[in-house]
Amino acid sequence: MSVPEPMIVFDGVEKRFGSNVVLHDLSFTVSPGEHVTLIGPSGSGKTTILRLLMTLEKVDEGTISVGGRYLSHQDKGGTLVPADERYSREVRKRIGMVFQQFNLFPNMTVRGNLIEGPTRVLGLSRDEANTRAADLLELVGLSDKIDAHPTQLSGGQQQRVAIARALAMHPDVLLLDEVTSALDPELVAGVLALLRDLGETTDITFLCVTHEMGFARDFSHRVMMFDGGRVIEDAAPEQLFTAPEHERTKSFLQAVLDH
Amino acid sequence: MPLWDWSYAFSILPDLLLALVTTIEITVLGSVVALLLGLVIAVLRRARIPVLDQVLWAFVELVRSTPLLVQVFFLFFALPRFGIELSAFVIGVLALGVHYATYTSEVYRAGIDAVPQGQWEAATALSLPRSRVWTGVVLPQAIPRVLPALGNYVISMFKEVPLLLAIGVVEVVNEARELGSETFRYVEPYTIAGVLFLLLSYPASLLVRRLERRRVSA
Numbered sequence: 001m002s003v004p005e006p007m008i009v010f011d012g013v014e015k016r017f018g019s020n021v022v023l024h025d026l027s028f029t030v031s032p033g034e035h036v037t038l039i040g041p042s043g044s045g046k047t048t049i050l051r052l053l054m055t056l057e058k059v060d061e062g063t064i065s066v067g068g069r070y071l072s073h074q075d076k077g078g079t080l081v082p083a084d085e086r087y088s089r090e091v092r093k094r095i096g097m098v099f100q101q102f103n104l105f106p107n108m109t110v111r112g113n114l115i116e117g118p119t120r121v122l123g124l125s126r127d128e129a130n131t132r133a134a135d136l137l138e139l140v141g142l143s144d145k146i147d148a149h150p151t152q153l154s155g156g157q158q159q160r161v162a163i164a165r166a167l168a169m170h171p172d173v174l175l176l177d178e179v180t181s182a183l184d185p186e187l188v189a190g191v192l193a194l195l196r197d198l199g200e201t202t203d204i205t206f207l208c209v210t211h212e213m214g215f216a217r218d219f220s221h222r223v224m225m226f227d228g229g230r231v232i233e234d235a236a237p238e239q240l241f242t243a244p245e246h247e248r249t250k251s252f253l254q255a256v257l258d259h
Numbered sequence: 260m261p262l263w264d265w266s267y268a269f270s271i272l273p274d275l276l277l278a279l280v281t282t283i284e285i286t287v288l289g290s291v292v293a294l295l296l297g298l299v300i301a302v303l304r305r306a307r308i309p310v311l312d313q314v315l316w317a318f319v320e321l322v323r324s325t326p327l328l329v330q331v332f333f334l335f336f337a338l339p340r341f342g343i344e345l346s347a348f349v350i351g352v353l354a355l356g357v358h359y360a361t362y363t364s365e366v367y368r369a370g371i372d373a374v375p376q377g378q379w380e381a382a383t384a385l386s387l388p389r390s391r392v393w394t395g396v397v398l399p400q401a402i403p404r405v406l407p408a409l410g411n412y413v414i415s416m417f418k419e420v421p422l423l424l425a426i427g428v429v430e431v432v433n434e435a436r437e438l439g440s441e442t443f444r445y446v447e448p449y450t451i452a453g454v455l456f457l458l459l460s461y462p463a464s465l466l467v468r469r470l471e472r473r474r475v476s477a
Contacts (some may be wrong), residue, residue, distance in 0.1 A: 056380050085389070093386045103381035107399040116395065117385035169385065 005068055007032040007055070007205045008062050009175060012062035015048055015229075016153050023229045025062070033174070035199055035206040037216040037237070040226030046209045050175040052110045053207065055088050062221060067094055067172060077156050093121060096166035097175040102158040104150035110137070111146045118168045129168075136164035140194055156187030160194060167198075174198075176208040180215075188212070195219065213256055217241050225249045260444075268447040271438050278434035279455050285351050285430065286417040292356025293408065295446065297363030302393060304364070305371060322361040328422055330354050335426045341399060351423040359416050366408045370401035404474065410467040414460055425441065 006029035015023040022045045030036050038046035051057045052064060063080065064072045072219065073080040074087045083091070104113050114133035118124040124132070137143045140160040142153075150158055159179060166174060176195070180188045192215045199206065199219050210216055216223060216237060223240045225233040225248070233240060233249045244250050302317050322330065331354045338345060345353075374397050382392040421432035429437075435448035 001318075003295075035372065054380070054384055056383060089388070090449065092383075095384075097384040099377060099381065099384075101375075101377050102373075103377040105378065105396055107396070117387065120391050120395070121386045132303045166384070 004031055006105055007034070007067060008207070009065040010049075010069060011064070011242060013052070013059050013064060014061035015045070015052060015057065016060050021229055023052075026229075026231065027062075028224070028231065028234070030205060030207065032205055033203045034222060035208065035220045037208045037211075037220040037223045039210070039216060039223060039252070039256075044226040045229040046182060046226045047177055050177050050207060050209060053092075053095055053175055055083075055092055058082070066091055084235070093169065094168050094172040095175065096165050096171035096173070097177065098159070098162050098179045100178040102150070102155070102162045102182070104158055104162055104165070106150050108150075109146070110142070110148050110150070110153075113150070113165050115167050117165070122224060123168065126217065133164075136167055137161075139167075140164045141190075154187060155183045156190050159183060159187075159191050163191075163194060163198075164181070171204060173205045175205065176206065176210065178208070178209055178211065180212060187251075192219075211256065213241065213253070225252065227252075262446060263450075264444065266445060267442070267444060268451060270309070271448055272451065275431055275434055275451050275455065278429055278431045281348070281428070282348055282417070282420045282430040283459075284412065285348065285355065285420050285423070285428070287457075288358065289351045289355035289416055289420075290413045292352060293359035293363050293412065296360035296399075297358065298367055300360060300364035301367035301371060310341065310388055319361045319364060322358055327354065327358050327419060328425060330358055331422060331426055331440065343418045347423070347428045350426060351428045354423075355416050355419065362412055363409055366405045366412070370405035371397060374400045406466050407471040407474065410463070410470060414463050414467070417454060417463075418460060435470060 008027050008030040010026050012055065013023055013026045014021065022043075026045075026049075038049060040046050046222070048057060052059055053066070061073045062072075063070055069091050070080065070083065071088060071091045072083055104118070108116065110220075111130070111133055114136060115124075115126065115129035118129040118132055119126060134143065137146055140155055140163060142160055142164075145153060145157065147162070150161070153161065163179075179195075181193050182246070183191065189228045192212060195215070196219055198204065206219075208216070208219070218237075220237050223233075223235060223237050225232050225240065225244075227248050233244060233246050235245075240249065241253065244253060265369060284330065300315055300319065306312075331351070334350045334354050338350070378396055378400065379392065382396045387395065420428075421429050423430060424433035424436065427433070431452045432449070435445075435452040438448045439445035
């Protein structure tokens with residue numbers, strides 16, 4: 001049996017903010033197409049993992065690789081040096097991210113948001129990018145909003161456009177950072193249904209931080225429980241949600257489910 | 260001799276209007292320098308490049324802490340010593356432009372700082388090149404916010420152009436002074452000069468106020 005090359009590798013990663021160590025000597029791998037959900041109390045370091053992958057933060061120790069290439073570092077004549085902007089931009093093209101606050105560009109229409117990356121980064125023609133944008137808007141159910149401005153959309157609609165914007169880059173890896181936390185409760189279901197659909201119909205590797213345990217359970221292949229900057233439990237969702245091994249996981253799940 | 264002589268006033272009006280054209284030219288060109296250079300300073304300072312950042316900071320503080328008139332004289336008398344021969348008009352444009360660039364750079368900075376961090380992060384997540392992040396995402400959001408403040412600086416600059424009479428630029432007030440010295444009638448030319456400034460500044464400031472209101476209601 002051949003083991004597939006991992007899509008994401010964290011090797012001995014440490015991240016500090018000042019004297020506060022938010023990730024301790026963290027090592028894990030994620031296989032291509034795997035859906036991994038990161039759970040844990042706030043401040044446990046799970047969002048930091050997504051931000052490191054998006055190069056919004058720099059690692060202090062250790063290395064991160066994506067698709068077999070270093071992300072945080074680059075190989076210069078056999079020695080690893082911190083990656084420069086140009087190199088890391090090249091590697092992170094394969095990674096997309098959807099944010100809690102959507103972060104659509106308010107100075108552009110929905111169409112403008114969707115074609116920005118494909119035309120400016122992937123080098124698609126305007127026609128190609130427009131076709132891709134129209135297809136994606138159909139997928140997220142917002143075809144009639146192509147010429148709307150983000151401010152004219154509801155939170156749920158904005159988040160679906162943000163998902164379409166990330167997909168327009170044809171990412172291998174999609175990072176979901178609490179994508180339903182800022183939404184009104186009645187809008188959450190639509191966004192989660194879209195993500196479930198993407199999970200089933202694409203081979204994208206998902207890394208997901210969420211407080212929606214029901215979603216985590218049926219979307220993920222694997223759940224990692226974080227506490228104090230360490231992984232304390234890493235298991236299939238059926239295992240982790242029904243028979244958690246650690247006391248800390250039990251009490252966390254209890255607290256979240258009671259909520 | 261009456262305090263105000265209408266026929267004299269009308270006779271000098273064409274000369275004053277002609278000089279007003281010079282004033283407007285200097286304001287427009289000076290504004291171009293101030294708006295572009297200020298933007299360059301603001302964007303460069305945001306990049307926090309060591310040494311360059313300190314140099315820019317020192318330059319901005321120096322220019323803001325010394326009188327414009329001193330800067331005008333400095334350029335007028337010092338540049339020729341470095342072999343740079345420029346007309347008084349060009350020196351006026353440069354002095355006003357550079358002086359106001361240090362103010363507009365702060366205005367731009369405030370506008371840039373007001374763009375949410377999430378916008379930078381979304382641009383990074385799309386791997387947009389640095390230049391496109393500025394031109395496509397950050398500046399189109401930052402500049403509309405600060406247009407009223409920039410407009411106010413343009414109006415201020417317009418009213419400071421008469422300072423250039425110190426180096427012999429023939430703008431409105433200098434023209435008024437020369438006309439007065441020919442006839443020893445000063446009230447008409449200076450009054451007309453003042454009225455001409457009023458006629459342009461006041462509508463311009465109303466325009467800026469409307470811009471401000473539109474920003475608030477938007």
